[in-house]
Amino acid sequence: MKKLTLSARKPRNPLVAAALFRRAGRHGSEGHGARQQAQRALRHELDRLRHHSP
Numbered sequence: 001m002k003k004l005t006l007s008a009r010k011p012r013n014p015l016v017a018a019a020l021f022r023r024a025g026r027h028g029s030e031g032h033g034a035r036q037q038a039q040r041a042l043r044h045e046l047d048r049l050r051h052h053s054p
Helices: 015-019 031-052
Strands: none
Touching: none
């Protein structure tokens, strides 16, 4: 019977584990949609005022 040999695994990056633990990622992902919506509302209001001004 042949002996099974396993090669040594590459060591894990300790910084990745720390990043996953503190849930690293984008900064404030929920703010983007609200900012776009506010910009659209402002643009719409300015267009409305520009077209209805005497």
